[in-house]
Amino acid sequence: MSDQIKQIVGTALREIIESAKTGGPRVRVGLMAAGSEHGPEEIARGARLAAQNGGVCPVMIGPRTPGYDELEWIECDEAEVPARLEKAVKDGEVEGAVAMHFPFPLGVTTIGRVMTPGRGRPMILASTTGTSSTVRGEAMLRNAVYGIAVAKALGIANPTVGILNVDTAQPVFRSLTHMKEKGYPITFGTSVRADGGSVLRGNDILTGAVDVCVTDTLTGNVLMKMFSSFTTGGSYESTGWGYGPSCGEGWPYVVSIVSRASGAPVIANALTLNAMVVAGGLSAKVAEELKAARKAGLDEEIEALTPKAAQAEEDVKAPPAEPTDDELHGIDVLEIDNAVKVLWKANIYAESAMGCTGPVIKMPARHIETAKELLKQNGYL
Numbered sequence: 001m002s003d004q005i006k007q008i009v010g011t012a013l014r015e016i017i018e019s020a021k022t023g024g025p026r027v028r029v030g031l032m033a034a035g036s037e038h039g040p041e042e043i044a045r046g047a048r049l050a051a052q053n054g055g056v057c058p059v060m061i062g063p064r065t066p067g068y069d070e071l072e073w074i075e076c077d078e079a080e081v082p083a084r085l086e087k088a089v090k091d092g093e094v095e096g097a098v099a100m101h102f103p104f105p106l107g108v109t110t111i112g113r114v115m116t117p118g119r120g121r122p123m124i125l126a127s128t129t130g131t132s133s134t135v136r137g138e139a140m141l142r143n144a145v146y147g148i149a150v151a152k153a154l155g156i157a158n159p160t161v162g163i164l165n166v167d168t169a170q171p172v173f174r175s176l177t178h179m180k181e182k183g184y185p186i187t188f189g190t191s192v193r194a195d196g197g198s199v200l201r202g203n204d205i206l207t208g209a210v211d212v213c214v215t216d217t218l219t220g221n222v223l224m225k226m227f228s229s230f231t232t233g234g235s236y237e238s239t240g241w242g243y244g245p246s247c248g249e250g251w252p253y254v255v256s257i258v259s260r261a262s263g264a265p266v267i268a269n270a271l272t273l274n275a276m277v278v279a280g281g282l283s284a285k286v287a288e289e290l291k292a293a294r295k296a297g298l299d300e301e302i303e304a305l306t307p308k309a310a311q312a313e314e315d316v317k318a319p320p321a322e323p324t325d326d327e328l329h330g331i332d333v334l335e336i337d338n339a340v341k342v343l344w345k346a347n348i349y350a351e352s353a354m355g356c357t358g359p360v361i362k363m364p365a366r367h368i369e370t371a372k373e374l375l376k377q378n379g380y381l
Contacts (some may be wrong), residue, residue: 027056030096031058031059031098032081032099034063044067046265046267059074061085082099098267099258100257107251109217111147116207125223127139127247128243132146141175159210162188179298183295224240225237242269243257249290318350331359331375331380331381336361339375349363
């Protein structure tokens with residue numbers, strides 16, 4: 001038997017033995033071994049925890065940490081760690097990676113996962129770092145698609161989706177509803193509050209009302225930091241799965257992000273999550289979701305959500321004031337004044353106001369049904 005054949009057979013036997021020990025094949029996930037605010041040993045401890053849980057083979061990239069020789073190492077100087085991890089990812093030395101920073105191109109974002117305290121269930125935050133688009137509405141719409149892809153890569157066949165009640169939430173919900181009507185297989189979740197709906201409030205993210213919570217990246221980043229460190233006073237992220245794996249159109253790599261404040265438990269979870277979505281074919285899932293979304297009008301909805309060049313505002317006068325004994329919900333704060341003018345044009349007296357769940361239009365009750373139709377025709381509902 002030649003030396004080459006012996007080497008191949010030996011490698012295969014080691015993989016069989018390793019698989020038998022851990023209950024299945026292990027995904028090789030690179031991990032930055034330097035850069036934590038808690039020191040290199042905290043990172044290595046997270047890798048050890050992940051390796052003990054099975055399913056992942058952490059590959060440490062950086063200066064070797066004494067006492068962790070059982071881990072696999074790609075040794076390099078601390079200053080070389082970011083470049084060496086990027087090389088390992090792009091050369092295929094590892095199948096995925098967990099990093100404290102990575103040079104994602106514009107269009108790539110990360111989809112995080114938190115443990116919600118109300119009922120102790122995990123929830124995906126779409127998204128938490130990077131940016132899927134510089135246009136807010138398009139970014140949130142893409143975040144929804146990427147969040148669903150991550151959920152499916154984790155084995156959630158039919159994830160429930162809600163949109164956090166931030167600016168542009170209503171137009172994004174409207175676009176997703178249009179896509180659903182055209183065949184995109186999205187399942188909207190429901191708020192735990194009595195009035196329900198798929199536009200979520202703070203109560204809903206504490207209870208984990210949905211599988212995927214869609215938001216803008218900056219809000220998602222703040223939520224991730226609060227969820228992961230609310231028991232420690234902020235300096236040590238102790239719970240959750242980190243800022244999640246990277247997603248983007250045509251993006252082939254699975255790189256997860258953790259913070260320099262992330263502790264060993266979060267690092268361990270991030271490694272495990274990365275291995276799970278690699279095994280679940282995340283990049284292929286993203287491509288499949290984008291294809292289905294595009295078939296249901298994704299590009300048209302992105303166009304509708306893209307701000308147009310400013311036009312001279314039409315001078316529309318309000319009709320004579322009347323008592324307002326009813327109100328309409330579901331219009332974004334950035335659109336509310338223009339929506340009111342649509343009603344004024346139809347000689348319906350209306351006022352914009354801010355309710356406890358967001359902006360509302362107040363008007364006489366007898367005009368509600370007519371107003372709904374007018375606002376639907378003009379794209380506000």
